[in-house]
Amino acid sequence: MSEASLPFNDKILPGRILKEEWEKSIKNPQEYWAEKAKAIDWFRTWDKVLDDSNPPFYKWFPGGVLNICHNALDRHLDTPRKNMLAYIWEGENGEVRTYTYYQLYREVNKLAKVFKNFGLKKGDRVAVYLPMIPELPITLLATARVGGVHTVVFSGFSAEALAGRINDSGAKIVVTADGAYRRGKTVTLKDTADRAVAATPSVEKVIVVKRTGQTVPMKEGRDYYYHEALAKVEPNAYVPPEPMEATEPLFILYTSGTTGKPKGVLHGIGGYLVWGYWTLKWGFDPNEKDIWWCTADIGWITGHTYNVYAPLALGITSFIFEGTPDYPAQDRWWEMIERHGVTILYTTPTAIRMFMKFGEEWVNKHDLSTLRLLGTVGEPINPEAWKWYDRVMGKNKLSIIDTWWQTETGGFMIAPLPGIELVPLKPGSATNPLPSIYAEVCDEKGQPTPTGVKGFLVVKTPWPGMLETLWKDPERYKQTYFGRWPNIYYTGDYAVRDPDGYFWLLGRADEVLKVAGHRIGTVELESALVSHPAVSEAAVMGKEDAIKGEVPVAFVTLRSGFSPSEELRQQLVQHVRATIGPIATPDAIVIVNKLPKTRSGKIMRRLLKAVLAGAALGDVSTLEDEASVEDIKATYDELKRQLEKK
Ligand code: PRX
Numbered sequence: 001m002s003e004a005s006l007p008f009n010d011k012i013l014p015g016r017i018l019k020e021e022w023e024k025s026i027k028n029p030q031e032y033w034a035e036k037a038k039a040i041d042w043f044r045t046w047d048k049v050l051d052d053s054n055p056p057f058y059k060w061f062p063g064g065v066l067n068i069c070h071n072a073l074d075r076h077l078d079t080p081r082k083n084m085l086a087y088i089w090e091g092e093n094g095e096v097r098t099y100t101y102y103q104l105y106r107e108v109n110k111l112a113k114v115f116k117n118f119g120l121k122k123g124d125r126v127a128v129y130l131p132m133i134p135e136l137p138i139t140l141l142a143t144a145r146v147g148g149v150h151t152v153v154f155s156g157f158s159a160e161a162l163a164g165r166i167n168d169s170g171a172k173i174v175v176t177a178d179g180a181y182r183r184g185k186t187v188t189l190k191d192t193a194d195r196a197v198a199a200t201p202s203v204e205k206v207i208v209v210k211r212t213g214q215t216v217p218m219k220e221g222r223d224y225y226y227h228e229a230l231a232k233v234e235p236n237a238y239v240p241p242e243p244m245e246a247t248e249p250l251f252i253l254y255t256s257g258t259t260g261k262p263k264g265v266l267h268g269i270g271g272y273l274v275w276g277y278w279t280l281k282w283g284f285d286p287n288e289k290d291i292w293w294c295t296a297d298i299g300w301i302t303g304h305t306y307n308v309y310a311p312l313a314l315g316i317t318s319f320i321f322e323g324t325p326d327y328p329a330q331d332r333w334w335e336m337i338e339r340h341g342v343t344i345l346y347t348t349p350t351a352i353r354m355f356m357k358f359g360e361e362w363v364n365k366h367d368l369s370t371l372r373l374l375g376t377v378g379e380p381i382n383p384e385a386w387k388w389y390d391r392v393m394g395k396n397k398l399s400i401i402d403t404w405w406q407t408e409t410g411g412f413m414i415a416p417l418p419g420i421e422l423v424p425l426k427p428g429s430a431t432n433p434l435p436s437i438y439a440e441v442c443d444e445k446g447q448p449t450p451t452g453v454k455g456f457l458v459v460k461t462p463w464p465g466m467l468e469t470l471w472k473d474p475e476r477y478k479q480t481y482f483g484r485w486p487n488i489y490y491t492g493d494y495a496v497r498d499p500d501g502y503f504w505l506l507g508r509a510d511e512v513l514k515v516a517g518h519r520i521g522t523v524e525l526e527s528a529l530v531s532h533p534a535v536s537e538a539a540v541m542g543k544e545d546a547i548k549g550e551v552p553v554a555f556v557t558l559r560s561g562f563s564p565s566e567e568l569r570q571q572l573v574q575h576v577r578a579t580i581g582p583i584a585t586p587d588a589i590v591i592v593n594k595l596p597k598t599r600s601g602k603i604m605r606r607l608l609k610a611v612l613a614g615a616a617l618g619d620v621s622t623l624e625d626e627a628s629v630e631d632i633k634a635t636y637d638e639l640k641r642q643l644e645k646k
Pocket of ligand 1: 403514
């Protein structure tokens with residue numbers, strides 16, 4: 001974007017220093033990021049900071065050579081950080097393991113050696129299907145060290161979903177575990193991985209971390225226990241970090257969109273690292289005395305950036321936890337914060353709302369005085385939850401850093417930035433865009449909406465953390481993010497700006513749901529449902545939920561020969577869990593005779609949404625069969641009554 005075309009808006013940032021910083025970054029991104037990139041170790045300096053000659057395929061730091069694992073580990077070894085803790089990990093069963101930067105470096109080198117021995121080469125993909133155990137970040141770092149590309153699949157996805165991601169990425173190695181702990185019980189992971197690998201010809205080796213110790217089948221010549229494989233390499237194994245071009249791929253992370261097929265978001269190395277480093281520094285300004293706890297699983301982008309690459313590049317100590325917040329008791333988190341002395345907590349609105357429900361007495365039982373900053377991410381935070389977080393967790397003394405961003409953006413995009421200058425906070429607003437983020441709220445035509453008028457959130461400038469493309473699908477990348485208005489990044493979110501210019505995020509503008517902060521495509525759920533022999537048509541909607549934000553509800557019609565029953569409903573729920581995974585479990589399945597359609601055959605989703613919200617149906621005159629919607633309403637109300645009775 002040329003300097004002359006920038007319509008500077010005085011209201012865009014209320015903070016003076018912040019505004020100056022933002023303007024500098026927008027006016028001269030080359031100079032701005034050249035300076036910032038000095039915080040990173042480069043084997044070779046870039047030829048150019050930003051190559052924008054072929055939009056929307058922006059290249060950050062082309063010609064630059066680095067290794068992200070070297071930046072996360074090796075470069076700290078000549079400093080006092082060498083013996084500082086990189087990770088404090090706690091298992092669900094209370095077991096604690098710690099890793100200094102040096103210990104982590106040793107472990108990562110050993111796994112990198114195993115990867116090398118298995119023939120993993122630069123550019124090869126490694127699929128990771130692990131619970132939240134230290135071997136998860138270790139696997140990511142070892143992959144990056146040898147120049148591989150990781151694709152982490154959250155352990156709540158099914159064998160089918162895992163297989164789809166392995167096949168799309170063409171992974172050669174899978175790293176998994178025998179099982180995982182969930183609320184005191186053990187669940188198997190290896191079984192699921194085996195079912196996936198049976199359908200993925202690209203996989204040559206499977207590495208299995210022994211977590212629960214349960215007996216699992218091991219296939220000779222393909223499957224290796226992690227601890228055995230590492231024990232075979234010399235204890236001081238060293239694998240030189242592979243010199244990588246800044247624009248070469250670091251990872252693929254699959255995320256839901258508006259079609260049935262998840263998108264393989266591809267992040268590069270240099271820009272992503274620079275963005276992760278600076279966003280964490282600006283947003284939370286952590287130092288070596290902090291214990292940073294980002295509660296996200298590394299299966300999601302938040303965990304990639306803020307549990308692995310950014311905190312390690314900054315050289316701080318992170319706490320990571322394997323379990324769920326309410327096991328064995330509802331104060332598990334607070335008890336751990338107190339015991340480990342956590343100083344910064346970064347979590348989700350869903351978690352906060354759950355704690356509100358548990359009651360503040362659970363929090364008040366503990367001394368949380370080590371906390372100095374609180375953050376939130378993943379979904380809009382309602383003012384009540386924001387205020388509760390502020391009062392009960394922060395004792396009205398801590399700032400709340402609400403960070404808006406996406407898998408595609410690599411790091412924070414709109415957030416308060418105490419690391420630059422803290423602006424006055426407003427409960428429920430993520431405040432203002434970061435440097436280099438020219439965000440705006442637009443109408444259908446791409447024109448900025450007036451203050452107070454809801455519209456689509458867009459970004460008009462490239463930024464270092466942005467995705468490079470969609471894996472093997474550059475056309476879809478262009479269409480999805482830059483197809484609506486040329487050269488303007490479409491976020492898929494609604495937002496509004498208030499008279500102070502603050503941004504308020506209002507949820508998704510497309511057919512993507514945010515269930516407990518997890519991104520789930522309604523079309524994916526619909527495809528899963530219609531793949532069941534009993535289902536003719538399916539329409540999935542989000543229904544507001546007091547804790548999870550929203551939950552999926554499916555309306556389905558049956559093929560002839562099938563009739564509605566509780567048993568069939570249960571079967572359909574199981575079918576979705578087996579197809580996508582437990583994270584996509586529908587809250588309810590409503591079996592109806594007919595879906596409300598227009599005369600041209602389009603399902604009137606608006607009406608289904610109104611049924612779920614218990615709202616007025618509005619104009620139904622374009623319906624093909626007006627009676628169908630009353631029928632649906634009656635069926636849904638009956639189901640609701642049954643569910644409430646349970
Ligand atoms: O709708 C927005 C919501 O989460 C979406 C991105 O989801 P995902 O790629 O899974 O990444 C989540 C973690 C970064 C966005 O399009 N979202 C994320 N953070 C916020 C948010 N909505 C409102 N406020 C937030 N702070």
